[in-house]
Amino acid sequence: MDSAVYVDGRIVPPEQATVSVFDRGFLYGDSVYETMRTYGARPFMGQAHLERLRHSAAGIHLQVPWSDDELDGAIGRTVAAARGDSGRDLYLRVVVTRGAGPIGLDPALADRPSLIVIALPYVPLPQGAATQGVAVRIASIRRTSPEALAPSLKTGNYLNNVMALREARAAGAFEALMLNARGELAEATTSNVFLVHGGRVRTPATASGILPGVTRALVLEVLRGAGLPAEEVTLGPDDLASADEVFLTSTLKDVVPVTTVDGRPVGDGRVGAVTARVAELYRDRVRRWIDEGGR
Numbered sequence: 001m002d003s004a005v006y007v008d009g010r011i012v013p014p015e016q017a018t019v020s021v022f023d024r025g026f027l028y029g030d031s032v033y034e035t036m037r038t039y040g041a042r043p044f045m046g047q048a049h050l051e052r053l054r055h056s057a058a059g060i061h062l063q064v065p066w067s068d069d070e071l072d073g074a075i076g077r078t079v080a081a082a083r084g085d086s087g088r089d090l091y092l093r094v095v096v097t098r099g100a101g102p103i104g105l106d107p108a109l110a111d112r113p114s115l116i117v118i119a120l121p122y123v124p125l126p127q128g129a130a131t132q133g134v135a136v137r138i139a140s141i142r143r144t145s146p147e148a149l150a151p152s153l154k155t156g157n158y159l160n161n162v163m164a165l166r167e168a169r170a171a172g173a174f175e176a177l178m179l180n181a182r183g184e185l186a187e188a189t190t191s192n193v194f195l196v197h198g199g200r201v202r203t204p205a206t207a208s209g210i211l212p213g214v215t216r217a218l219v220l221e222v223l224r225g226a227g228l229p230a231e232e233v234t235l236g237p238d239d240l241a242s243a244d245e246v247f248l249t250s251t252l253k254d255v256v257p258v259t260t261v262d263g264r265p266v267g268d269g270r271v272g273a274v275t276a277r278v279a280e281l282y283r284d285r286v287r288r289w290i291d292e293g294g295r
Contacts, residue, residue: 002121036092040290046075129257135261137171139177139178139179141163185235187204193246202232215249
């Protein structure tokens with residue numbers, strides 16, 4: 001088995017994994033989740049992801065009845081089933097739904113939360129993305145307003161990001177950048193975004209309506225540890241247009257250079273020196289995590 005799915009205590013092949021059609025995650029996006037990847041059998045920054053899972057659940061008043069040890073156990077069992085003797089790295093998605101019940105918006109209709117862990121072979125970025133960069137588009141669809149649903153919560157309610165990415169892909173771009181309701185730069189659909197101006201690295205602050213990524217936090221940590229200037233600030237489309245370099249970060253993408261925005265080159269249109277340095281520092285941090293046994 002090169003893939004496995006844990007559904008409420010039972011591990012099955014993906015084609016046998018099912019949830020009720022009355023599950024609120026399916027009906028309303030009433031769920032939270034985290035995406036991780038493994039190095040060997042260990043989920044990278046697993047504790048940070050579980051902490052954010054609990055933060056998201058608390059934000060929608062969803063009780064997570066499992067301890068961290070129980071969540072780690074479910075993840076570990078699923079990873080072991082999916083890896084077998086292959087030794088391959090995996091993509092992981094950990095989902096907690098509010099559960100199933102009679103159809104209706106009232107959360108009290110749910111019976112009990114459901115825990116799902118999906119483990120699939122990790123698929124690297126397209127060849128050349130890290131060395132030649134990718135194209136992005138500014139989407140017409142805006143990031144969710146904090147007055148509607150806090151962007152810091154990673155929930156199953158993702159349709160605006162889905163539509164923004166569809167728009168970017170239809171235009172031939174790899175990713176979509178999303179603005180907030182005020183027209184400020186927020187993030188990409190599945191990534192955080194960083195700009196470089198005169199050697200200074202800048203990324204939208206949480207007040208801009210972003211999901212603070214685990215990889216974003218780690219990149220800021222390694223930058224500051226290396227003595228490189230890094231700021232969390234309010235940024236707009238003009239800052240994007242004038243940037244010397246742009247890059248994206250995420251759990252599955254690591255550090256990805258952006259070389260065109262809306263069809264226009266970023267800087268000289270090549271991967272910049274600061275972005276290359278950030279990617280190197282990040283890789284070093286990952287190697288240290290692996291060497292230290294996942295701490």
